[in-house]
Amino acid sequence: MREYAEVIIDLVSNAVDQPFHYRIPPELRDKLTPGMKVKVPLGNRGTEGYVLRLLQETTISSLRDIIAISDPEPVLTGEQISLLHWLSNRYYCRKIDALHAMVPVSFRQGKKPKEPQFLTASPSAAETDLNRAPAQKEAIDILISEGSLPRKKLEELGVKSSTIRTLEKRGLVEYISPVYSRVNNSEQKSATMPQDLQTEQAGSFKRISEALGQNKPKRILLHGITASGKTEVYMQSIAACLERGRTALILVPEIALTPQMIEHFEGRFPGTVSVLHSRLTPAEKALHWQKIKSGEAGVVLGARSAVFAPLSQIGLIVIDEEHETTYKQEEAPRYHARDVAWWRARHHRAVLLLGSATPSLESYYGATEKGDLLLSMNARVTPVQLPPVQVVDMRQELRENHRKIFSRLLLKELEGVMERDEQALLFINRRGFAGFVLCRECGYVVRCPSCDVSLTLHLDRQLMCCHYCGHEAPVPQTCPDCGGIKIRYFSAGTQRVEDEIKKLYPKISLIRMDSDTTTSRQAHSRFYHQFRERKASLLIGTQMIAKGFDFPDVTLVGVVAADTALNLPDFRAPERTFQLLTQVSGRTARGERGGKVVVQTYHPSHYSILAAAAHDYRTFYAEEIEKRRQLAYPPFTDLIRVLFSGSDEKAVFEAASWMTALLEPAVESADIMGPAPASLYRIKDMFRVQTVIKGEGLTRISPAVKKVIRAYHSYKPSWPVRMTVDFNPLVVL
Numbered sequence: 015m016r017e018y019a020e021v022i023i024d025l026v027s028n029a030v031d032q033p034f035h036y037r038i039p040p041e042l043r044d045k046l047t048p049g050m051k052v053k054v055p056l057g058n059r060g061t062e063g064y065v066l067r068l069l070q071e072t073t074i075s076s077l078r079d080i081i082a083i084s085d086p087e088p089v090l091t092g093e094q095i096s097l098l099h100w101l102s103n104r105y106y107c108r109k110i111d112a113l114h115a116m117v118p119v120s121f122r123q124g125k126k127p128k129e130p131q132f133l134t135a136s137p138s139a140a141e142t143d144l145n146r147a148p149a150q151k152e153a154i155d156i157l158i159s160e161g162s163l164p165r166k167k168l169e170e171l172g173v174k175s176s177t178i179r180t181l182e183k184r185g186l187v188e189y190i191s192p193v194y195s196r197v198n199n200s201e202q203k204s205a206t207m208p209q210d211l212q213t214e215q216a217g218s219f220k221r222i223s224e225a226l227g228q229n230k231p232k233r234i235l236l237h238g239i240t241a242s243g244k245t246e247v248y249m250q251s252i253a254a255c256l257e258r259g260r261t262a263l264i265l266v267p268e269i270a271l272t273p274q275m276i277e278h279f280e281g282r283f284p285g286t287v288s289v290l291h292s293r294l295t296p297a298e299k300a301l302h303w304q305k306i307k308s309g310e311a312g313v314v315l316g317a318r319s320a321v322f323a324p325l326s327q328i329g330l331i332v333i334d335e336e337h338e339t340t341y342k343q344e345e346a347p348r349y350h351a352r353d354v355a356w357w358r359a360r361h362h363r364a365v366l367l368l369g370s371a372t373p374s375l376e377s378y379y380g381a382t383e384k385g386d387l388l389l390s391m392n393a394r395v396t397p398v399q400l401p402p403v404q405v406v407d408m409r410q411e412l413r414e415n416h417r418k419i420f421s422r423l424l425l426k427e428l429e430g431v432m433e434r435d436e437q438a439l440l441f442i443n444r445r446g447f448a449g450f451v452l453c454r455e456c457g458y459v460v461r462c463p464s465c466d467v468s469l470t471l472h473l474d475r476q477l478m479c480c481h482y483c484g485h486e487a488p489v490p491q492t493c494p495d496c497g498g499i500k501i502r503y504f505s506a507g508t509q510r511v512e513d514e515i516k517k518l519y520p521k522i523s524l525i526r527m528d529s530d531t532t533t534s535r536q537a538h539s540r541f542y543h544q545f546r547e548r549k550a551s552l553l554i555g556t557q558m559i560a561k562g563f564d565f566p567d568v569t570l571v572g573v574v575a576a577d578t579a580l581n582l583p584d585f586r587a588p589e590r591t592f593q594l595l596t597q598v599s600g601r602t603a604r605g606e607r608g609g610k611v612v613v614q615t616y617h618p619s620h621y622s623i624l625a626a627a628a629h630d631y632r633t634f635y636a637e638e639i640e641k642r643r644q645l646a647y648p649p650f651t652d653l654i655r656v657l658f659s660g661s662d663e664k665a666v667f668e669a670a671s672w673m674t675a676l677l678e679p680a681v682e683s684a685d686i687m688g689p690a691p692a693s694l695y696r697i698k699d700m701f702r703v704q705t706v707i708k709g710e711g712l713t714r715i716s717p718a719v720k721k722v723i724r725a726y727h728s729y730k731p732s733w734p735v736r737m738t739v740d741f742n743p744l745v746v747l
């Protein structure tokens with residue numbers, strides 16, 4: 015008989031970040047199972063927790079009893095309990111943080127999910143005079159003419175949710191439960207048929223099907239240029255997986271979860287797709303979760319956090335655009351969906367299919383040198399060709415006395431677009447906010463002698479600083495390379511580009527999309543539609559416009575400054591630059607009119623710019639992987655970044671030094687860099703200092719690092735400093 019239970023307390027606190035033992039009172043013994051939510055005593059009050067396992071014995075004496083079972087249905091599956099331990103070890107998070115990330119709050123709170131209800135006008139509505147309440151009247155009129163509608167539909171028709179609430183209170187509307195049997199009402203959507211695969215698609219599909227038949231964990235990278243038809247390969251692979259009686263999980267970047275995309279999947283797999291997107295209400299999320307858990311959904315489509323969807327019998331996990339940084343969560347648990355997906359694929363003996371036109375170095379390395387399967391698709395299924403890319407040397411422009419932020423070529427092309435009444439995109443990389451010091455005559459950028467990242471200017475101290483190792487240097491007055499005197503702090507924002515364009519072409523109609531102008535989803539979609547409907551001929555924007563935008567009349571894409579991405583003080587800068595340029599290039603030549611790309615740069619011969627211009631991933635990879643090998647960066651090593659931040663500069667450094675001193679003996683064979691100021695040294699009056707551990711196979715030092723973290727938390731120093739640990743961070747700014 016198992017008389018004891020190991021329970022994780024549902025409090026986000028380091029003090030309770032280890033499982034506690036409780037006695038199971040006799041009356042609960044045949045009811046309690048792992049994964050259940052329970053009430054337990056803690057100190058002199060009651061709290062809630064989750065049962066991780068049942069125990070026959072315990073060495074802990076004077077145990078207290080579990081008070082009650084909060085929910086007879088286990089919140090966690092056995093798989094999730096294992097995953098929780100793995101997440102907390104791999105990503106140095108509290109177990110409860112892992113649990114919270116894995117299970118939606120609405121589901122944890124046992125909100126018994128209701129079937130979506132349809133609203134209908136109650137009989138009394140017809141007798142009530144609503145002439146003095148036009149909003150309510152309109153809602154009732156809609157309901158009377160439609161019979162019944164899902165609440166959400168009604169809101170989409172312009173009825174405010176406050177109006178609906180008022181109507182509910184007045185008893186003028188009521189909810190009815192229509193026949194709503196499946197996960198979504200996707201049966202109503204027309205089914206779409208599989209396409210006949212083209213040669214490369216068929217070849218890829220064959221290998222994926224074989225892997226599905228082997229019942230062994232297998233990681234496959236599908237490297238296919240844009241429009242090579244990857245989505246069709248995913249869909250047919252999913253169908254093959256379902257035929258084997260297994261389920262499938264598909265992850266896409268949040269931005270790609272458009273209604274068209276959703277329809278596409280629901281149309282192909284009617285009645286079995288559960289879509290997890292950020293627009294779901296908490297109750298809807300809980301409902302989906304319930305249906306996934308009960309086995310009703312065979313296919314789950316969602317963004318990053320959908321990687322935790324409680325599917326059983328997974329046969330296939332697809333990660334589309336696997337190189338996207340949005341797959342990494344930037345708060346605890348700082349997990350990467352690709353790694354979680356691989357954990358689950360191993361657990362289920364499933365296939366993990368990673369797809370991209372610009373694979374991450376990690377994945378391509380895995381596929382070429384670590385035994386994963388590489389599938390390549392180099393031909394487009396559509397007749398449209400990849401656009402020609404012209405690289406403009408901005409140093410040359412300057413030498414010939416053209417000092418504008420736009421080159422003569424870009425202006426000429428832009429004027430051509432206006433004459434022909436077509437559309438253009440101007441792209442500015444906002445990630446360049448860190449800034450760097452550049453010689454405008456030769457393009458030289460001041461770099462760290464030992465880390466090969468650009469030095470960041472700290473204006474307040476008039477110093478340039480390496481945020482990896484702490485190396486500092488004064489700002490040069492002349493260029494160390496060519497002796498020129500036009501050394502500048504470089505940054506070009508969207509606002510500046512907009513102003514310059516307006517000066518040059520006062521009559522041009524333009525839209526600017528960046529995080530200042532586009533704070534809401536609605537603004538995003540409004541701008542999108544305005545541009546699509548040709549209300550403007552020029553769209554100026556950041557990353558935001560690099561992905562997914564599909565405008566047939568865009569015949570020109572201008573990259574104002576490719577260098578902002580290239581000179582970020584981050585070893586992944588060339589990789590990001592290549593990905594970004596490839597993505598941006600894909601925004602043109604989508605219609606019959608074709609298109610071209612103009613890339614402005616101070617580094618016209620940089621390999622990532624040249625390779626992107628030639629649409630040549632392999633050449634880029636060959637250069638970049640060699641560099642990573644030489645400098646011992648991922649994928650050859652792991653990084654652990656420990657970041658300290660606080661408003662008291664001295665305390666932040668003290669805390670960082672204290673912990674770094676503890677880490678040094680704990681991590682023996684790895685390199686410790688720092689403590690050094692982070693490249694973004696000061697954010698919102700918080701000083702940021704970091705220590706980076708670099709070495710091969712760092713998961714093995716996890717227990718030692720965890721011990722140091724515990725020591726840090728239990729040593730209650732006077733410094734008010736926040737400390738976070740990030741395993742293999744994607745951005746180290």
Ligand code: ADP
Pocket residue numbers: 209210211212215238239240241242243244245246395396
């Ligand atoms: P990728 O994901 O590789 O960028 P997509 O999956 O978006 O490419 O495919 C581009 C277009 O080609 C889509 O409109 C898709 O419907 C179409 N397509 C894909 N495969 C085929 C095929 N075998 N025959 C005809 N059209 C196809």
Ligand code: ZN
Pocket residue numbers: 462463464465466480481482483484485
């Ligand atoms: Zn350095």
